[in-house]
Amino acid sequence: MVELFGADYSVYVRSARLALAEKGVDYSLVPVDVFATGGPPSDHLDRQPFGKIPAFRHDGFSLYETGAILRYVDEAFTGPDLQPRDVQARARMNQILSILDAHAYPTLVWGIYVERVAKTRDGLPADEVKIASAMGRARTIVSTLEGLAQDGPFLLGQQLTLADCHAVPMLALFHESEEGELLLRSAPRLSDWLMSFRTRDSFTATKPTDQS
Ligand SMILES: N[C@@H](CCC(=O)N[C@@H](CS)C(=O)NCC(=O)O)C(=O)O
Structure with missing residues (x-):
């Protein structure tokens, strides 16, 4: 079970979605409005203390920072390698x-x-x-x-x-x-x-x- 928390307009969310799509991983995009009046929702701050999107969860493992998410997606799932071996x-x-x-x-x-x-x-x-x-x-x-x-x-x-x-x-x-x-x-x-x-x-x- 893979969940990506964020909004589809975000370039960082799209980076993670592109990696998931290229890797062939099924996921749910769970909407989060970080620009809501009053700031990001508090449950999102539990996932991403800096109030940014995306945040990511896989089988109970939570992660944020897109660079880390991208590398995790490549390394945790089967599918084409998205990082050069060289x-x-x-x-x-x-x-x-x-x-x-x-x-x-x-x-x-x-x-x-x-x-x-x-x-x-x-x-x-x-x-x-x-x-x-x-x-x-x-x-x-x-x-x-x-x-x-x-x-x-x-x-x-x-x-x-x-x-x-x-x-x-x-x-x-x-x-x-x-x-x-x-x-x-x-x-x-x-x-x-x-x-x-x-x-x-x-x-x-x-x-x-x-x-x-
Ligand atoms: N260092 C973060 C940056 C993510 C980021 O800046 N996301 C933007 C959307 S593209 C965001 O959440 N902006 C909300 C804000 O700055 O309040 C990452 O790599 O995930």
């Missing part, structure tokens, strides 16, 4: 996961996507100063990931890895902004990878309901 390729995968957490999420999602796409959709003005200051870091992130990406179809070459599962939700949102669309044009490996991953069943099956 030690250098695995290190490269872990490096990409760290870049995504430390740099891509705050910059591409909060600095640009939320300002340009989500706020506009909600009828709110974008913070142009915030976007302009994120753009310099976004250029570094895109050129770095482009430099680390191998010839496809996946980020690390022939094997789909946790790096793909974690990168796709962030890069797909970034690509929805005009800034992201333009910047990704200068990164042919990343663009081809993103376009190709978007055709996978796991991508379609994990689409946020507000994007279907």
Whole structure:
């Protein structure tokens, strides 16, 4: 019995869902609204004391932090390996996961996507100063990931890895902004990878309901 606690709009929840889908693991997505008035529900704080999503449970074993969940999903279940056996390729995968957490999420999602796409959709003005200051870091992130990406179809070459599962939700949102669309044009490996991953069943099956 596998349960993932969170909301389908969350990029981190989608990373975990992509790994579960690619691994072929059945799970329930248990809805949690961390942005509820009054803060995250108290039972969720018991599962995730920082009030973030996702949280995860498998046969009574509870876990949070998406990087840990992704590795657990790969190692605890049968299905295709989502981590390279080769030690250098695995290190490269872990490096990409760290870049995504430390740099891509705050910059591409909060600095640009939320300002340009989500706020506009909600009828709110974008913070142009915030976007302009994120753009310099976004250029570094895109050129770095482009430099680390191998010839496809996946980020690390022939094997789909946790790096793909974690990168796709962030890069797909970034690509929805005009800034992201333009910047990704200068990164042919990343663009081809993103376009190709978007055709996978796991991508379609994990689409946020507000994007279907
Ligand atoms: N370090 C956490 C980060 C997860 C995270 O930031 N999730 C976002 C949604 S994509 C969240 O819960 N945001 C709620 C908040 O910041 O209040 C992880 O890896 O699981």
